[in-house]
Amino acid sequence: MIPRTLLWVGTLVLPAAAQVPDVPETLDLPTALRYAVDHNFAIQQARERIREQEGLITTVKSRVRPTATLNSSYSVQADELAGNNASSGQNWLVNLQVRQLLYSGGGVSAALDAQRYVRESALLDLQTVIHNELFGVRTRFYDLLLAREQIEVQDQNVRLLEEQLQIARNRFEAGAVSNFDVLRAEVELANAQPPLIRARNALRTAIDELRLSIGYDNTAPGNLARVPEFVGDLTVQRVSYDLASSLQTALGSRPELLQLETLLEARAAGVTLAKSGRRPTVELLGGYQVRKDGASDRFRSSLDGWTVGVQSSWAIFDGKSTEGQVTQALSQEEQTRLQLEQTRLAVQVEVRRALSSLSEATELTDAAVRVVQQAEEALRLANARYGAGTATQLELLSAQVALTSARNNQLQANYSYNVAAAAMRRALGLGDVVISN
Numbered sequence: 001m002i003p004r005t006l007l008w009v010g011t012l013v014l015p016a017a018a019q020v021p022d023v024p025e026t027l028d029l030p031t032a033l034r035y036a037v038d039h040n041f042a043i044q045q046a047r048e049r050i051r052e053q054e055g056l057i058t059t060v061k062s063r064v065r066p067t068a069t070l071n072s073s074y075s076v077q078a079d080e081l082a083g084n085n086a087s088s089g090q091n092w093l094v095n096l097q098v099r100q101l102l103y104s105g106g107g108v109s110a111a112l113d114a115q116r117y118v119r120e121s122a123l124l125d126l127q128t129v130i131h132n133e134l135f136g137v138r139t140r141f142y143d144l145l146l147a148r149e150q151i152e153v154q155d156q157n158v159r160l161l162e163e164q165l166q167i168a169r170n171r172f173e174a175g176a177v178s179n180f181d182v183l184r185a186e187v188e189l190a191n192a193q194p195p196l197i198r199a200r201n202a203l204r205t206a207i208d209e210l211r212l213s214i215g216y217d218n219t220a221p222g223n224l225a226r227v228p229e230f231v232g233d234l235t236v237q238r239v240s241y242d243l244a245s246s247l248q249t250a251l252g253s254r255p256e257l258l259q260l261e262t263l264l265e266a267r268a269a270g271v272t273l274a275k276s277g278r279r280p281t282v283e284l285l286g287g288y289q290v291r292k293d294g295a296s297d298r299f300r301s302s303l304d305g306w307t308v309g310v311q312s313s314w315a316i317f318d319g320k321s322t323e324g325q326v327t328q329a330l331s332q333e334e335q336t337r338l339q340l341e342q343t344r345l346a347v348q349v350e351v352r353r354a355l356s357s358l359s360e361a362t363e364l365t366d367a368a369v370r371v372v373q374q375a376e377e378a379l380r381l382a383n384a385r386y387g388a389g390t391a392t393q394l395e396l397l398s399a400q401v402a403l404t405s406a407r408n409n410q411l412q413a414n415y416s417y418n419v420a421a422a423a424m425r426r427a428l429g430l431g432d433v434v435i436s437n
Contacts, residue, residue: 022218029141039215074090077090090292095290102284106275107272107273110272110276121262140209141230144203153404154195161185165185239358249430253429270329271326274325284308365410372403375402378399
């Protein structure tokens with residue numbers, strides 16, 4: 001079950017770069033995603049959890065490997081304690097002992113299986129973290145593009161209002177309109193400044209959010225005020241998904257489900273480990289010993305020789321400690337099974353929601369295109385009529401406001417569609433398309 005996912009994740013377990021690069025001249029979404037794979041802090045922590053599990057596996061393996069212990073001692077006692085034996089004032093012992101576990105009731109084998117499953121679970125957790133964090137990077141990048149495009153829309157609106165103000169002044173000087181038209185144009189131009197200011201601040205905020213999401217931390221003086229040129233736009237690329245096939249894909253690909261399936265196997269191994277407490281353990285002992293000859297204080301006269309034997313231990317009655325551990329292990333196994341079932345249902349609901357959001361975003365983008373075209377034509381006609389004196393300034397300004405609103409709505413619709421498409425891929429467990437390259 002595990003290898004089908006670990007091959008994909010294994011290619012991502014790479015050491016993070018030791019030196020943070022300077023702010024680049026340009027930055028696109030694929031570059032931001034690749035940088036986040038190595039530097040995002042949540043992803044790095046997930047990698048460390050894998051390393052932690054590898055250490056635990058090594059620790060458990062040590063129980064089935066032979067161990068060698070060298071013990072030595074030397075002591076001297078006062079003559080008053082030696083009595084009639086003058087040679088008993090000194091004592092020494094050097095003992096080398098080797099142990100090898102022969103039988104543990106299946107406990108060590110079960111513990112190894114459990115730790116392997118836990119490590120595989122950590123690998124799947126890494127895949128989940130990568131999916132979530134790269135979705136965050138993509139969303140932050142879309143936030144940035146949206147803020148940048150909104151600046152352009154608001155800037156276009158300001159330029160058009162400046163032109164309309166100049167036209168109103170020219171018509172006022174020619175005596176074609178009153179000063180009221182000039183004042184109205186000035187007020188509309190002034191009202192257009194706050195949205196432009198807010199859009200610029202939104203861009204600065206989006207840039208900082210992206211820095212946090214990709215894990216970029218370079219506070220060198222030359223990088224504090226530098227901002228790259230962000231490459232990309234909110235162009236919509238249509239995608240379509242079928243509900244039945246989407247649910248099937250998600251249930252077979254979501255790393256959260258694969259992780260819980262792996263944990264369930266680890267819990268089963270934990271039950272076996274708990275039951276091993278009812279069985280005996282057998283160890284093979286061997287060693288070599290050098291100790292003082294009681295009749296001589298000379299080291300060359302020491303007694304030495306090897307020993308070999310078998311040692312067994314069996315807890316006939318442990319006060320129901322093993323029974324309690326088995327009950328805990330069975331409960332943990334059942335809890336994991338219930339969590340797996342709950343997550344399966346949650347994944348299905350998430351897929352349905354993502355598909356619904358994508359459908360909504362599709363309809364909004366289609367409608368936004370038509371509205372912008374209509375608003376542009378309405379403004380063109382209003383300008384022509386105002387120039388001919390058959391339309392009021394209020395009609396002209398209303399058309400301009402409608403166009404700005406339509407352009408902003410189109411940007412928001414495109415943004416929502418791109419985010420919904422990315423959310424759909426994450427719901428399916430497909431991850432980010434850049435990682436598969």
